[in-house]
Amino acid sequence: MSDSVTLKWGDKTFELPLIEGTEGEKAIDISKLRQTTGLVTMDPGFANTGSCQSAITFMDGEKGILRYRGYPIEQLAEHSTFREVAYLLIHGKLPTAKEITRFSVLLNDHSLVHEDMRTFFESFPRQSHPMGILSSMVNALKSFYPYLEGAEEEIESTVTRLISKVRTLAAMSYKISRGHLVVYPRPDLSYCENFLNMMFDSPVRPYEIDPDIVQALSVFLILHADHEQNCSTSAVRVVGSGRVNLYAAISAGIAALWGPLHGGANQKVIEMLTDIANGRMTVKEAVHRAKDKEDPFRLMGFGHRVYKTYDPRTRIMKKMYDKLLNKLRIKDPLLNIAAELEEIALKDPYFIDYHLYPNVDFYSGMVLRTIGIPTSMFTVMFAIGRLPGWIAQWKESMDDPNWRISRPRQVYTGSALRDYVPMEDRGGEHKTIPLRQSA
Ligand code: CMC
Numbered sequence: 063m064s065d066s067v068t069l070k071w072g073d074k075t076f077e078l079p080l081i082e083g084t085e086g087e088k089a090i091d092i093s094k095l096r097q098t099t100g101l102v103t104m105d106p107g108f109a110n111t112g113s114c115q116s117a118i119t120f121m122d123g124e125k126g127i128l129r130y131r132g133y134p135i136e137q138l139a140e141h142s143t144f145r146e147v148a149y150l151l152i153h154g155k156l157p158t159a160k161e162i163t164r165f166s167v168l169l170n171d172h173s174l175v176h177e178d179m180r181t182f183f184e185s186f187p188r189q190s191h192p193m194g195i196l197s198s199m200v201n202a203l204k205s206f207y208p209y210l211e212g213a214e215e216e217i218e219s220t221v222t223r224l225i226s227k228v229r230t231l232a233a234m235s236y237k238i239s240r241g242h243l244v245v246y247p248r249p250d251l252s253y254c255e256n257f258l259n260m261m262f263d264s265p266v267r268p269y270e271i272d273p274d275i276v277q278a279l280s281v282f283l284i285l286h287a288d289h290e291q292n293c294s295t296s297a298v299r300v301v302g303s304g305r306v307n308l309y310a311a312i313s314a315g316i317a318a319l320w321g322p323l324h325g326g327a328n329q330k331v332i333e334m335l336t337d338i339a340n341g342r343m344t345v346k347e348a349v350h351r352a353k354d355k356e357d358p359f360r361l362m363g364f365g366h367r368v369y370k371t372y373d374p375r376t377r378i379m380k381k382m383y384d385k386l387l388n389k390l391r392i393k394d395p396l397l398n399i400a401a402e403l404e405e406i407a408l409k410d411p412y413f414i415d416y417h418l419y420p421n422v423d424f425y426s427g428m429v430l431r432t433i434g435i436p437t438s439m440f441t442v443m444f445a446i447g448r449l450p451g452w453i454a455q456w457k458e459s460m461d462d463p464n465w466r467i468s469r470p471r472q473v474y475t476g477s478a479l480r481d482y483v484p485m486e487d488r489g490g491e492h493k494t495i496p497l498r499q500s501a
Pocket of ligand 1: 107289322323324325327352359360361367368422
């Protein structure tokens with residue numbers, strides 16, 4: 063097969079090279095398109111645009127495949143830990159025993175946050191969303207921990223500092239929002255154990271660490287750890303392309319993740335299911351509304367830009383959720399509603415024709431609820447999970463010899479050239495405004 067594509071425009075033809083990935087996916091290289099043809103491409107939402115070559119995550123949306131650094135998500139969820147997956151994504155290989163020990167020591171060493179940062183928490187209005195707080199706090203880390211640009215060991219400590227401190231900041235924000243004492247990280251606990259302990263331990267009710275809950279949290283974080291060039295990861299890469307510091311790039315990623323069409327969907331799913339449980343809407347009405355093009359309502363936790371089949375993460379999440387409910391002997395009133403919604407939607411021609419399947423967010427909120435995480439913190443949990451992916455993608459972009467500042471083109475559709483019109487010639491009523499206006 064030809065390794066180029068021919069573009070025909072008028073009586074001219076142009077050869078555009080093809081790029082092929084390791085799994086056989088092909089892309090037309092248009093990097094010289096404007097230079098040679100004067101044309102740009104138009105692709106709203108970048109649905110057909112590859113922004114980079116990446117060796118981190120492979121997805122096949124048609125077959126429902128997800129792999130980190132070549133390893134299937136199913137194997138990582140079953141055998142690995144979040145800490146190990148974070149190492150794998152960032153360093154490109156599974157760690158040796160010595161490497162994971164060193165990584166754990168660094169995570170422990172960096173787990174405290176500067177005490178002065180606590181005053182920031184107290185300055186946010188009580189009802190502030192934790193994602194807004196987290197994004198601000200991560201950006202503020204740069205002021206507390208300035209690092210030497212480019213020095214390898216500094217990058218390593220910035221990376222571990224971020225992974226460790228984001229977890230501490232998230233738990234701290236929860237405790238402060240409830241008016242409770244902040245619980246500090248402990249060196250004898252693992253990454254996930256520490257988070258749960260910082261969230262739920264209290265002087266009057268010591269938190270008992272349950273290995274099944276720790277495992278559920280670890281799997282939740284593993285399933286969210288990377289998902290190639292999604293909205294928030296692209297935000298991290300675009301913002302990072304201006305060579306801004308890592309904290310600022312991650313802060314932008316957190317802001318992007320907050321959106322209800324992206325990471326914020328996990329919170330919206332539970333709100334939707336709760337509305338059904340409280341009788342504000344029936345399952346049938348939800349499905350009906352989702353199909354009505356006049357209604358902006360969408361079935362939250364359904365659909366995906368890449369997956370046109372069942373999201374592999376959803377299957378793992380659901381299995382783990384069932385296991386957790388069995389273990390804890392809990393009956394979740396939302397479970398039957400979710401199951402009914404899924405069953406009806408999967409048989410409905412609208413959802414079949416549009417290839418809309420439950421995505422990771424459909425069951426992730428149910429898992430988080432079961433382990434005691436409040437709904438407002440759901441998207442923060444997604445952010446903790448996605449952090450290693452963002453860092454790995456940022457690192458890859460920094461090392462990419464072909465990297466340039468992200469700067470898309472546009473097709474201008476505004477007014478043609480026109481002359482400035484003085485105020486008195488613009489028509490309308492002339493009023494004298496008594497107050498002094500600034501220029
Ligand atoms: N309910 C009803 N209709 C839907 C849904 C849905 N959940 N998702 C897509 N559609 C329809 C949409 O109305 C559109 O119809 P039409 O072409 O007639 O206008 C068509 O499907 C294509 O939708 P789109 O918005 O162009 O698709 P997209 O690939 O740009 O968007 C999505 C993907 C995830 C934003 C979208 O499916 C959605 O809004 N889902 C609900 C929110 C959600 O669950 N988000 C979490 C995504 S997974 C976690 C993550 O990675 O962030």
